[in-house]
Structures are given as structure tokens and as C-alpha cells.
Amino acid sequence: KQEVTQIPAALSVPEGENLVLNCSFTDSAIYNLQWFRQDPGKGLTSLLLIQSSQREQTSGRLNASLDKSSGRSTLYIAASQPGDSATYLCALSGGGADGLTFGKGTHLIIQP
Amino acid sequence: DTAVSQTPKYLVTQMGNDKSIKCEQNLGHDTMYWYKQDSKKFLKIMFSYNNKELIINETVPNRFSPKSPDKAHLNLHINSLELGDSAVYFCASSQGSGGSKSPLHFGNGTRLTVT
Numbered sequence: 001k002q003e004v005t006q007i008p009a010a011l012s013v014p015e016g017e018n019l020v021l022n023c024s025f026t027d028s029a030i031y032n033l034q035w036f037r038q039d040p041g042k043g044l045t046s047l048l049l050i051q052s053s054q055r056e057q058t059s060g061r062l063n064a065s066l067d068k069s070s071g072r073s074t075l076y077i078a079a080s081q082p083g084d085s086a087t088y089l090c091a092l093s094g095g096g097a098d099g100l101t102f103g104k105g106t107h108l109i110i111q112p
Numbered sequence: 113d114t115a116v117s118q119t120p121k122y123l124v125t126q127m128g129n130d131k132s133i134k135c136e137q138n139l140g141h142d143t144m145y146w147y148k149q150d151s152k153k154f155l156k157i158m159f160s161y162n163n164k165e166l167i168i169n170e171t172v173p174n175r176f177s178p179k180s181p182d183k184a185h186l187n188l189h190i191n192s193l194e195l196g197d198s199a200v201y202f203c204a205s206s207q208g209s210g211g212s213k214s215p216l217h218f219g220n221g222t223r224l225t226v227t
Contacts, residue, residue, distance in 0.1 A: 034215055043116075043202055043218035044155075087153070091216075099145050099157035099167075099204075100216060 002027045006090055006103035014111050015082055021075040021106045023090030028068045031093045034100065035064050035075050037086040044089065048075070080110045115139070118203045118219035125193060126227055133188045133222045135203030144186035145204040145216070146178060155202070161186055190224075198226045 003026045013019055023033075032051050036044040048057045048064040050073070056065040063076040077084060087107045091100035118135040125131055137144060143162040149155045159178045160167045166178065175191045190197060200221045207214035 036218075041221075043220040044204075044216075046215035046217065049215045089155070091155075099147070099160045101157075102155040104152070104154050 002030075002092060002094060002101045004090060004092060004101055004103035006088075006106050008106060009104065010107040010109075012109040012111060013080060015080060017080050018076070018078050019080055019108075021077070021088050021090075021108070023073040023075070023103055025071045025073075025092055025101075027094070028071055029094065030068065033064075033066055033073050033093075034091045035062075035073075036089040036091060038089060038105070039086050047088075082110045082112045084108065085110045116203055116205050116217050116219040118201075118222055120222060121220065122223050122225075124225045124227065127193055127195060129193050130189070130191045131193060131224075132190070133201055133203075133224075135186050135188070135219060136184055137203075137205040137217070138184060139205055139207075139217060141205035141207045141214070141217070142183060143206050143208060144180070145206075146186065146188050147202040147204060147218075149200040149202060149221070151199070158188075158201075159186075193226045195226050198224055200224070 005024045007022045034049045035047045038044050050057045050066045061078040066073045087105040089105045090103045093100050116137045145160045146158040147155050148158050157169050158172050177189045179187045200223050202221045203219040204216045206216045
């Protein structure tokens with residue numbers, strides 16, 4: 001059974017800093033990995049999707065990496081802004097029709 | 113707007129009642145899902161469904177049942193509601209199943225409170 005762990009559970013940093021969010025998983029037989037953000041009272045917004053054959057994906061100030069062999073993914077946020085404050089969730093697909101397995105998220109606060 | 117929309121946004125009801133949450137997607141996706149987010153914010157799959165296959169998480173009580181009138185809709189029916197059913201329920205869709213290259217698109221959630 002796949003287990004997904006996100007560290008840290010919460011993070012508060014001043015505006016402008018670069019930061020890294022971590023995601024680890026127990027079963028390396030994944031099809032893809034997604035990073036989402038969730039704002040309070042809202043649904044999830046997909047940020048980046050990495051296929052199992054890929055090592056990283058970039059979108060603007062966000063960069064996500066995937067290392068299947070070590071069971072790890074990181075989300076790098078450059079030049080953080082207060083608008084980046086949200087909960088960031090890592091989720092993995094095993095390739096079946098049974099949806100994604102989520103971590104519990106990292107609650108990020110960017111201080112102005 | 114293209115999106116996954118679910119109604120109602122809030123649902124407050126008493127124990128023992130039967131209720132439904134509706135979900136519609138106009139993204140042309142062929143797979144839809146229901147997720148439950150508990151009080152600790154942990155998201156867990158309940159169902160995934162396309163026109164070929166319904167996958168049910170074994171931990172979901174049979175009081176919960178998905179109903180799909182067509183590819184664009186997947187409604188969630190809940191019978192005999194219990195206090196522990198209080199949570200936020202999210203609908204989602206994707207093109208292809210979990211093994212696809214398509215990211216999941218989520219609705220904004222339905223906050224269910226059972227009193």
C-alpha cells in the first residue's frame with residue numbers, strides 16, 4: 001500500500017526566500033506524481049505533473065523534481081510571495097483507475 | 113467557464129437523513145472521482161468512475177453510492193447519514209484514469225455537516 005509523507009507539515013518564511021517542500025513515498029512503482037495547492041475553503045489546483053519517466057517539471061517560479069529510486073519529490077518555490085501562502089499537497093498515481101494517493105500537505109505561510 | 117462544479121457548497125443535515133451532492137464537469141473528461149477530506153485535512157479517494165469501470169475504496173461504507181447519468185456527471189448519494197460523515201467532499205475529473213498523463217481537476221468542495 002502506497003504511503004505518502006510530506007515534510008514539513010507547516011512552514012513560515014519571509015517574503016522573497018527560496019524554499020523547498022518535500023514529499024516521500026514508499027512504493028516506487030508510480031505512474032505519475034502531481035503537486036497541488038489548496039487555498040482555504042477552495043478545491044485543489046494542479047501545479048505540476050511529473051510522469052514517472054521524467055526527472056523534473058518547471059512552471060514559472062515552481063520546479064518539481066522526482067527521484068523514483070529514492071522515493072522522493074521536491075517542490076522548489078523561488079522568490080516566494082505572500083500569494084504563495086496555501087497548503088501544498090503531493091499526490092501519486094499507481095497507474096490504475098483508483099485515483100491518487102495524497103500526502104497530508106505542507107501548510108505554507110509567506111510573511112510580507 | 114470550463115470547470116468541475118459541485119453543488120451544494122454547504123450542506124447541513126441531521127443524522128439519519130439521505131442526501132445527494134451533485135457534480136458536473138464540462139472538460140470533456142472521461143473519468144470522475146469523489147474524494148473525502150476529513151477534519152485533519154487528509155484527502156482520500158472514495159470512488160473513481162469511467163464509462164467502463166467503477167472502483168470503490170474498500171473502506172467506504174455502502175451507505176455511499178455514486179450515480180452517473182452521463183459522462184459529465186457523477187453524483188454522490190449518502191443514505192442514513194452519521195456524525196462521522198461530516199467532512200468536505202471533493203469531486204474531480206481527468207482524461208483517462210489515474211494512469212493518464214492528464215492532471216486531475218477538482219471542484220471547490222461540499223462541506224457536509226451532520227448534526
